[in-house]
Amino acid sequence: RVNITAPLSQRYRVRIRYGSTTNLQFHTSIDGRPINQGNFSATMSSGSNLQSGSFRTVGFTTPFNFSNGSSVFTLSAHVFNSGNEVYIDRIESVPAEVTFEAEYDLERAQKAVNELFTSSNQIGLKTDVTDYHIDQVSNLVECLSDEFCLDEKKELSEKVKHAKRLSDERNLLQDPNFRGINRQLDRGWRGSTDITIQGGDDVFKENYVTLLGTFDECYPTSSYQKIDESKFKAYTRYQLRGYIEDSQDLEIYLIRYNAKHETVNVPGTGSL
Known part of the structure; x- marks a missing residue:
């Protein structure tokens, strides 16, 4: 009732x-x-x-x-x-x-x-x-x-x-949420000293990194990570992907047997 x-x-x-x-x-x-x-x-x-x-x-x-x-x-x-x-x-x-x-x-x-x-x-x-x-x-x-x-x-x-x-x-990459850069010599992210890690916001829920632009070809702003060969499974295809909010002439390299290189431009009003 x-x-x-x-x-x-x-x-x-x-x-x-x-x-x-x-x-x-x-x-x-x-x-x-x-x-x-x-x-x-x-x-x-x-x-x-x-x-x-x-x-x-x-x-x-x-x-x-x-x-x-x-x-x-x-x-x-x-x-x-x-x-x-x-x-x-x-x-x-x-x-x-x-x-x-x-x-x-x-x-x-x-x-x-x-x-x-x-x-x-x-x-x-x-x-x-x-x-x-x-x-x-x-x-x-x-x-x-x-x-x-x-x-x-x-x-x-x-x-x-x-x-x-x-x-x-x-995910074969370690520390996908960018808890630190250059924290350990043999694992995780390595990179330039001018990289900044910022906390989550309306766009990125987790941490994200900002790479400052530079015209110095000898010392570019960069971040990289090595993956141990033993992590890869035989007869398995892998894909590298991520989210970029804004970039101009951002160069991405994927190096294993043959280097793959792509330059990415993402306007601030878009995303990739």
């Missing part, structure tokens, strides 16, 4: 956080009057352990209002076979005007996080996902409303951290 203290003209929408081993339908009603009906997909495999990632938050798009100050709200699940498992973690009836934008942001963040991985179990990271990409997805998650989706926000944040760990594990 729901007791309403707000004006009866206030419109609401229903949100459900559920876990299920099967596809199913949710129906809602107020005092026996049907309100919503929707089809929802399974969130977990039969026999798997129940974890936070086993749950999904969904919402009905059709708003409604209560006709009485005290009403009976009913949620029921339909169209699934016996032996399956359905868990309801939370049911919310929230003002429609406030939640539409919050739910849109949540759906966008969930889609962005899921697209980082090769499968729904988050075991592998897609090959085209970069650290910068992960940082931008992290920004989406951080902007989610604590008031309306705190649990989902925490869950997505953990998935983003996992994606970052997977990215670090497959």
Whole structure:
């Protein structure tokens, strides 16, 4: 039973956080009057352990209002076979005007996080996902409303951290977030003394380096790193990539058997 203290003209929408081993339908009603009906997909495999990632938050798009100050709200699940498992973690009836934008942001963040991985179990990271990409997805998650989706926000944040760990594990370069230059003689980044490391901002979530321009060809501003040959796997192709916010005549060298050289110009209004 729901007791309403707000004006009866206030419109609401229903949100459900559920876990299920099967596809199913949710129906809602107020005092026996049907309100919503929707089809929802399974969130977990039969026999798997129940974890936070086993749950999904969904919402009905059709708003409604209560006709009485005290009403009976009913949620029921339909169209699934016996032996399956359905868990309801939370049911919310929230003002429609406030939640539409919050739910849109949540759906966008969930889609962005899921697209980082090769499968729904988050075991592998897609090959085209970069650290910068992960940082931008992290920004989406951080902007989610604590008031309306705190649990989902925490869950997505953990998935983003996992994606970052997977990215670090497959990266052959050490110290990809520029914690230091010339810190160790035999590993990490080496470079000129005029290189500066700056903290994260709206563009770069992690540290980044600034290389000052110079006209001295004998002593250019440079940074480099050596990768031990034993790190490379046989019959495997590798790709060098990164994010550049602004550059003019930036020369990039990749040297293994044959040197590869490219000069990059990135205007301040663009990125590469």
